[in-house]
Amino acid sequence: MATTSSTPLLKDELDIVIPTIRNLDFLEMWRPFFQPYHLIIVQDGDPAKAIKVPEGFNYELYNRNDVNRILGPKASCISFKDSACRCFGYMVSKKKYNLHHRRRLLREYSLVAKDPSGKDINALEQHIKNLLSPSTPFFFNTLYDPYRDGADFVRGYPFSLREGAPTAVSHGLWLNIPDYDAPTQLVKPLERNNRYVDAVLTIPKGTLFPMCGMNLAFDRELIGPAMYFGLMGDGQPIGRYDDMWAGWCTKVITDHLSLGIKTGLPYIWHSKASNPFVNLKKEYNGIFWQEELIPFFQSVALPKEATTVQKCYLELAKQVKAKLGKVDGYFLKLADAMVTWIEAWDELNPPKGAITIAKGPAPKSK
Numbered sequence: 001m002a003t004t005s006s007t008p009l010l011k012d013e014l015d016i017v018i019p020t021i022r023n024l025d026f027l028e029m030w031r032p033f034f035q036p037y038h039l040i041i042v043q044d045g046d047p048a049k050a051i052k053v054p055e056g057f058n059y060e061l062y063n064r065n066d067v068n069r070i071l072g073p074k075a076s077c078i079s080f081k082d083s084a085c086r087c088f089g090y091m092v093s094k095k096k097y098n099l100h101h102r103r104r105l106l107r108e109y110s111l112v113a114k115d116p117s118g119k120d121i122n123a124l125e126q127h128i129k130n131l132l133s134p135s136t137p138f139f140f141n142t143l144y145d146p147y148r149d150g151a152d153f154v155r156g157y158p159f160s161l162r163e164g165a166p167t168a169v170s171h172g173l174w175l176n177i178p179d180y181d182a183p184t185q186l187v188k189p190l191e192r193n194n195r196y197v198d199a200v201l202t203i204p205k206g207t208l209f210p211m212c213g214m215n216l217a218f219d220r221e222l223i224g225p226a227m228y229f230g231l232m233g234d235g236q237p238i239g240r241y242d243d244m245w246a247g248w249c250t251k252v253i254t255d256h257l258s259l260g261i262k263t264g265l266p267y268i269w270h271s272k273a274s275n276p277f278v279n280l281k282k283e284y285n286g287i288f289w290q291e292e293l294i295p296f297f298q299s300v301a302l303p304k305e306a307t308t309v310q311k312c313y314l315e316l317a318k319q320v321k322a323k324l325g326k327v328d329g330y331f332l333k334l335a336d337a338m339v340t341w342i343e344a345w346d347e348l349n350p351p352k353g354a355i356t357i358a359k360g361p362a363p364k365s366k
Contacts, residue, residue, distance in 0.1 A: 008036040009128045014097040016124075017089035021045040023052040029112050030101070031056070033124050040089040045081060059366055062088065070348070077340040082233025084242035086213065090220065090227050091345055098224070099127055099217040110214055113175045113269040116196050126266035127170045127217035134164025135202040135260020145200040145262070168223040168259040169250060172215035174270040179212045181240075181287065182280035185273060200264040205255045208297055211247020215268045222259055224349075225309040226250045228341045231334050238289070238330065239282030248297045253312040256302045285328070292327050296320075310342050317342075 016034055018024065019042045027034060031054070039059035043051050047063035067088055068075045078088050090098050101110060113121045133147040139161050146153045146162075153162055178193045203209050218227060226249050229242035254261055300319060306312040321335035 009125060009132075010097055011036050013095050014038075014099060014128070015040050015089070015093040015095040016099045016101055017042065017086055017093065018101050019044055019083045019086040019089070020051065021049075024054065025052075026111075027054050027057060032120075033112075033122050034101075037124070038095070040093055042085050042089045044083070044085045053366070057366070060092075062092065071344050074340050074344040074347075077228075077231070077337040077344060079229065079232045079236070079242065080234045082236075082239060082242065083213070084229035084232040087227055087229045087246070087341075090224060091348055093220060096219065096221050097128070097131060097217065098220050098227075099124060100213055101215075109177075109271045111269040111271050113267045115267075121266055121268070123172060123215060123266035123268055124217075127172065130170035130200060130262045130265070131167050131217060131219055133167065135167045135262055136161070136164050137202050137205040137255070137258075137260045138165070140204055141202075144264075145202070148200065165258050165260045166219070166222060167262055168219050168254050169211075169261040170217040171209075171211055171261060171263040172217075172266045172268060173264065174212075174215060175267050177270040177273045179214065179270070182276045182283050183287070185276035185279065189273075189276075196267060198265065200262050203251070203261045203263055208248055208251055208294065209261075209263065211243050211250070213243030213246070214270070215266070216243075223250055223254060223309055225342060225345050226253045226313055228313070228338060231330075231337050236330070237328070238285045240279060241283070241286040241290075244286075244290075248293065249313065249316055252297055252300050252302070252316065253309055256306065256312055257309070285330075289327060293324065296323055310346065313342055314339060 015038050017040045021044050024041070035056060037058075039057055041051065041053065041059055041061040043049075043061060043063040045064075047065045051061060053059055053061070064080065067078050067085075070092070071078065079085050086100060112123075115121055133145070136146065139158060141153055141157055143151050143154050145151060146157075147164070174193065175196065176192055176194075178191060180188065180191075213229070218224070227246055228249070230245040232239050232242045251261060300316065302312050302315055306315050317335045317338035320331055320338065324331035325335065
């Protein structure tokens with residue numbers, strides 16, 4: 001009789017990145033799914049505060065002192081007092097795949113959801129399935145993801161495109177509290193998303209989308225350097241646009257490099273809405289600026305010489321400075337930070353075979 005391996009998918013090829021300012025008691029809920037994997041915890045806020053991690057997890061914990069030690073002057077590109085600091089975890093990871101699991105600053109809010117049958121949803125497993133199967137960015141398949149069991153390409157779908165494109169990003173959704181902006185929160189305070197849609201879609205080439213970092217996985221080797229969450233939080237005039245910025249940049253680059261992004265399954269349970277008045281203060285500038293940012297990203301053209309994610313991102317930074325710098329001086333600073341991010345990424349992730357020099361002792365690990 002044939003036996004099936006119990007080894008978790010991509011066990012040695014995936015890091016789970018968690019930004020936090022509090023103890024990680026919420027991991028107990030995720031233990032059945034997360035425990036076999038390596039965690040990278042990015043501690044925001046006061047580095048002197050001790051963060052407790054439940055027993056039995058394999059992890060590395062970095063605080064702001066570690067960020068400053070490892071990056072030196074380039075640490076200026078990593079946000080402080082904001083969940084945008086998560087991208088430092090992406091930078092120091094050495095695994096092919098990264099899953100982001102967000103932990104709210106006040107309490108845990110990304111919980112295990114249940115499917116319509118009442119079974120716990122293994123979000124990690126579904127993200128892996130999404131990333132390991134191709135995307136269809138060049139021609140829309142009306143029967144959703146043709147690579148899932150029970151589906152296929154519909155009549156009229158070009159055979160020449162049925163191999164698809166490599167999937168760079170898997171973007172999951174949320175049950176219960178929708179991911180709304182502050183104005184929508186204020187006018188719809190009781191609205192809940194109770195619809196479980198059993199579908200995965202590829203976002204078509206040329207179409208932007210609002211990427212939420214709450215339930216996200218990506219192929220670090222394909223798109224990692226584009227996963228920069230900008231300058232947010234302490235000392236910055238904008239917040240709650242870190243994942244939006246990363247998503248717009250990533251989508252432009254995946255389109256240029258003929259990669260795909262999937263959205264839909266898996267679901268997580270979004271347990272508590274954040275304060276809409278606090279959110280409005282953070283989002284205020286972004287609400288106005290996005291009306292100019294979206295047309296900018298819709299019209300961005302990357303040169304054919306931009307054949308790597310790094311080259312694409314540096315070209316994008318150049319265009320941000322030239323065109324969005326007129327919107328507000330913040331974008332001049334952001335464009336410089338984008339360049340610094342790529343420089344730091346390349347220092348920590350040199351080509352295979354290159355010699356690297358460690359900067360000080362390793363972070364706390366277990």
